[in-house]
Amino acid sequence: MSSPAETLTCAACGAANPAGSAFCEACGADLVSGAAPGAGGMPPAPAAAGGMPTAAPAPAPASGPPPALVPPAPMPVPPAPRMPGAPAPTATATPIPARAVPPAAAAQGEESPLDIGWTGVVPGRANAYDATPVLVPCGTCGAGHYEDGYCDQCGAKQPNPRDHLEETPSAWVAGVSDIGRRHERNEDALALAARSEPLSFAALVVCDGVSNTTDSDVASLAAAKAARQVLEQPVSAGMGVAEAARAAAYRRLGEAVAAANQAVIGATKAGDPASPSCTFTGAIVDGRTAHVGNVGDSRIYWLPDGSQGARQLSTDDSVAAERIATGVERKVAETGPMAHSITRWLGIDAPDDLTPHTASVDLDAPGWLMLCSDGLWNYCSEASELQAKIGEFMSGGMPPEPLALGRALVGFANNAGGADNITVALLRVGGDTRTSAATPVAGTTTAAAAPAEVAGDAPTASPGQQSADSAGDLAGSSTTEGENDGAIHG
Amino acid sequence: MAQFTAEAFQNQYLADGATDVHAIVRVDATGAASTMTSSGGAAEVIIVDTSGSMGERGIREGAAAATAALQEIADGTAFAVIAGNHLAWQVYPTSPVPGTASMNPQTRAAAINAVRGFRADGGTAMGQWLLAARQVFLTVPDTYRKHAILLTDGANEHETPDQLTWAIQSCMGAYQADCRGVGDRWQVDEVRRIASALLGTVDLIPRPEEMSEEFRSLMRASMSRGIANAELRVWAPAGAQVLFVKQVSPNLEDLTTRRREVNPLTGAYPTGAWSDESRDYHVAVRLPAKSVGQEQLAARVQLAIGEEVQAQALVKALWSNDDALTARINPQVAQYTGQAELAAAIQDGLAAKAAGRDDEATSKLGRAVQLATQSGNEEMTTRLKKVVEIDNAETGTVRLKKQVEKLDEMALDTASTKTQRVRK
Numbered sequence: 001m002s003s004p005a006e007t008l009t010c011a012a013c014g015a016a017n018p019a020g021s022a023f024c025e026a027c028g029a030d031l032v033s034g035a036a037p038g039a040g041g042m043p044p045a046p047a048a049a050g051g052m053p054t055a056a057p058a059p060a061p062a063s064g065p066p067p068a069l070v071p072p073a074p075m076p077v078p079p080a081p082r083m084p085g086a087p088a089p090t091a092t093a094t095p096i097p098a099r100a101v102p103p104a105a106a107a108q109g110e111e112s113p114l115d116i117g118w119t120g121v122v123p124g125r126a127n128a129y130d131a132t133p134v135l136v137p138c139g140t141c142g143a144g145h146y147e148d149g150y151c152d153q154c155g156a157k158q159p160n161p162r163d164h165l166e167e168t169p170s171a172w173v174a175g176v177s178d179i180g181r182r183h184e185r186n187e188d189a190l191a192l193a194a195r196s197e198p199l200s201f202a203a204l205v206v207c208d209g210v211s212n213t214t215d216s217d218v219a220s221l222a223a224a225k226a227a228r229q230v231l232e233q234p235v236s237a238g239m240g241v242a243e244a245a246r247a248a249a250y251r252r253l254g255e256a257v258a259a260a261n262q263a264v265i266g267a268t269k270a271g272d273p274a275s276p277s278c279t280f281t282g283a284i285v286d287g288r289t290a291h292v293g294n295v296g297d298s299r300i301y302w303l304p305d306g307s308q309g310a311r312q313l314s315t316d317d318s319v320a321a322e323r324i325a326t327g328v329e330r331k332v333a334e335t336g337p338m339a340h341s342i343t344r345w346l347g348i349d350a351p352d353d354l355t356p357h358t359a360s361v362d363l364d365a366p367g368w369l370m371l372c373s374d375g376l377w378n379y380c381s382e383a384s385e386l387q388a389k390i391g392e393f394m395s396g397g398m399p400p401e402p403l404a405l406g407r408a409l410v411g412f413a414n415n416a417g418g419a420d421n422i423t424v425a426l427l428r429v430g431g432d433t434r435t436s437a438a439t440p441v442a443g444t445t446t447a448a449a450a451p452a453e454v455a456g457d458a459p460t461a462s463p464g465q466q467s468a469d470s471a472g473d474l475a476g477s478s479t480t481e482g483e484n485d486g487a488i489h490g
Numbered sequence: 491m492a493q494f495t496a497e498a499f500q501n502q503y504l505a506d507g508a509t510d511v512h513a514i515v516r517v518d519a520t521g522a523a524s525t526m527t528s529s530g531g532a533a534e535v536i537i538v539d540t541s542g543s544m545g546e547r548g549i550r551e552g553a554a555a556a557t558a559a560l561q562e563i564a565d566g567t568a569f570a571v572i573a574g575n576h577l578a579w580q581v582y583p584t585s586p587v588p589g590t591a592s593m594n595p596q597t598r599a600a601a602i603n604a605v606r607g608f609r610a611d612g613g614t615a616m617g618q619w620l621l622a623a624r625q626v627f628l629t630v631p632d633t634y635r636k637h638a639i640l641l642t643d644g645a646n647e648h649e650t651p652d653q654l655t656w657a658i659q660s661c662m663g664a665y666q667a668d669c670r671g672v673g674d675r676w677q678v679d680e681v682r683r684i685a686s687a688l689l690g691t692v693d694l695i696p697r698p699e700e701m702s703e704e705f706r707s708l709m710r711a712s713m714s715r716g717i718a719n720a721e722l723r724v725w726a727p728a729g730a731q732v733l734f735v736k737q738v739s740p741n742l743e744d745l746t747t748r749r750r751e752v753n754p755l756t757g758a759y760p761t762g763a764w765s766d767e768s769r770d771y772h773v774a775v776r777l778p779a780k781s782v783g784q785e786q787l788a789a790r791v792q793l794a795i796g797e798e799v800q801a802q803a804l805v806k807a808l809w810s811n812d813d814a815l816t817a818r819i820n821p822q823v824a825q826y827t828g829q830a831e832l833a834a835a836i837q838d839g840l841a842a843k844a845a846g847r848d849d850e851a852t853s854k855l856g857r858a859v860q861l862a863t864q865s866g867n868e869e870m871t872t873r874l875k876k877v878v879e880i881d882n883a884e885t886g887t888v889r890l891k892k893q894v895e896k897l898d899e900m901a902l903d904t905a906s907t908k909t910q911r912v913r914k
Contacts, residue, residue: 141728143728148790148802148804149804150786150787150790150804151727151787152725152755153727153728153755154727154728154729154786155726155727155730155777155786155787155788156786156787157785157786157787181783181810182810182812182815
């Protein structure tokens with residue numbers, strides 16, 4: 001096992017490469033110009049939401065303009081190497097090593113979300129890569145090389161890193177985003193941050209890009225990252241009063257929506273009639289309290305272990321939800337006409353009011369805080385059903401780790417049809433997190449950079465903080481925030 | 491410099507166990523219109539029938555048509571004029587050996603003067619004309635765009651079909667030829683065979699007086715082709731089989747047998763010279779079936795000039811168990827498949843009619859009427875109405891007309907391979 005110092009993490013796809021590599025072995029991106037700096041090496045770029053337009057459509061390789069690192073070769077501003085029909089699923093898509101993106105790399109302008117895509121060689125003329133062709137051997141037949149996203153011998157599709165994203169910022173927080181079985185692109189996105197200490201501080205974001213719009217895969221990822229950057233800043237707890245902490249968290253969620261919205265707009269081409277848009281769900285977990293907010297129909301659930309207390313915290317902005325409110329049965333409404341039409345979304349054509357629906361919950365029992373896109377809840381909508389489903393997994397021997405559960409839930413949705421992109425972000429609350437925290441998790445080394453900065457600046461005085469050090473017996477502890485109207489008591 | 495783009499239209503979803511992938515690939519060229527080809531030069535040969543059947547009027551109009559074409563040839567172009575009957579004569583440049591002259595005001599005037607000397611005499615052996623033109627084209631550099639216009643008024647009576655076939659095969663790849671028949675005594679299938687092999691068009695000129703205008707526009711079109719020789723390349727994965735490669739727009743041309751191997755996985759198919767234009771190709775590939783959920787590339791379809799690939803479209807295959815996805819037929823594929831069937835029905839029907847097999851002719855032409863009606867192809871329906879009485883267009887119930895103008899039948903035949911463009 002190589003130590004982190006000997007590897008270069010590709011800023012485009014996250015794969016680890018041997019130190020000194022010029023190009024990423026997984027996706028071919030230029031590591032010299034696009035490499036994420038070593039953990040903690042570069043201060044976070046200023047979080048100017050107005051900087052987002054640099055994440056705009058030109059699929060240039062990962063190269064913001066870091067001074068002194070500007071590559072001598074002109075970078076291509078190419079006729080997009082995107083296929084007319086965008087990538088679609090393959091059974092061979094390899095999961096990306098679990099990881100977290102350090103804040104520095106996530107700074108706007110530093111990393112174009114488009115870099116996630118394929119960056120191989122286009123045969124033909126005017127190719128900026130002609131001088132240095134990157135030959136990636138085919139993982140299917142072994143005989144050929146990927147030429148234009150496909151093998152030049154057997155035609156197998158080159159796995160697109162964007163099709164399957166995983167993040168594990170910490171042992172107690174992880175997420176999986178998968179293309180599913182039927183869509184040609186993964187337009188869902190997630191962005192997570194967490195300190196290593198269980199139930200200390202975490203920020204989770206899931207965005208679901210709306211289909212049939214231009215580059216909503218790019219927009220949703222930009223939105224999720226922009227929102228995370230807002231949410232992972234320390235929450236001012238006021239005088240330590242729960243009420244004030246909650247108000248501050250809701251303000252922060254509103255700011256995250258605004259930043260995410262700006263990011264989507266930044267990824268929008270002028271005059272595009274199918275301008276990208278996406279949903280937003282975000283959570284701030286401060287100690288033992290989770291504050292959540294949403295716009296659109298991606299959801300947040302609190303799912304305690306056992307069979308009691310499961311609850312959906314988010315409020316869908318959807319036609320289905322409106323019909324349910326008028327008394328239509330949930331199953332009927334969620335499968336009926338226009339069920340998937342959302343009534344609020346982020347984007348240049350977003351409605352004026354983007355105030356997120358908010359709620360708070362005390363994480364006062366072992367269980368899961370879950371953010372997910374409709375690619376999952378379409379197959380399991382009721383909180384109690386999800387709770388039971390997770391119970392099945394756990395009694396079947398699945399360790400109570402968020403990445404394991406995320407993969408299991410994505411697998412469940414895919415087996416059920418995978419009709420949409422599937423994204424699940426999970427936060428584990430429970431006595432067992434301490435043991436799993438001791439297990440090294442791939443990506444925790446890079447992830448450490450994120451929580452460390454948060455931790456350094458933000459010893460918050462939230463009620464949950466006091467018990468964070470004794471996560472082992474969280475199950476029995478109680479919080480002081482009983483008056484919270486969003487609180488769930490199992 | 492010319493720019494090419496390629497775009498694929500297909501339904502990439504295959505049902506479980508399905509193996510055949512169909513796609514229409516549209517290739518567009520811009521900046522290709524130029525009197526000077528990118529590779530340097532161009533050569534034009536005008537071949538005029540001077541057999542006895544042309545008569546005085548035919549010869550006079552033939553000379554006028556040749557003159558009209560000569561006036562369209564740009565200065566600097568290598569050119570020659572050939573007169574054909576049962577033999578072939580190089581009328582200009584006047585020389586005992588095959589060769590070309592470079593176009594300029596003097597040579598143009600001399601050539602125009604030379605065609606005035608056409609005399610109607612002798613029989614018809616088009617193979618001889620084609621071979622004579624080949625000799626002329628052999629004297630110009632390989633990189634030149636080489637194009638001929640061939641005019642005939644009669645059937646190929648003075649050589650055997652095998653001789654003609656051999657001549658055509660000798661000329662394939664040496665030059666392109668647009669072929670025109672004047673009047674109603676020539677054989678459409680015979681001349682189509684020449685035009686098809688030589689990557690050109692075939693059409694009917696009903697009256698001799700219309701030849702000049704036709705020659706003028708043919709030569710003008712040829713002069714605008716700035717790209718001498720382009721190839722369509724089709725890559726298919728190891729283990730796959732290319733079922734067919736057809737040009738489907740602006741006219742139908744099956745290129746499947748014209749494959750030249752570039753490498754074991756890639757074949758190149760000739761497409762001739764290009765101007766600013768758009769052409770559609772129908773490519774069908776048979777793949778080993780994969781399991782549901784898997785995706786793979788079925789074909790890379792490229793336009794190449796020499797060894798340089800100018801544009802590429804990807805044809806994909808994605809196996810799915812969703813009937814809603816797999817049952818859909820791409821509209822472009824469906825339309826062109828229908829037009830190819832329509833063309834075959836017309837040609838087979840007319841051939842059966844000529845051979846006296848009236849039942850077969852009625853059935854084939856009835857099917858043609860049905861197809862033309864279904865696709866809303868009014869031009870073809872109108873042409874078919876001149877050959878058959880339509881009792882019920884929906885079911886394809888027709889009767890052969892007792893009195894049919896030979897020219898109407900020939901016009902239907904020559905028009906059969908012209909396709910209607912399918913919009914995006």
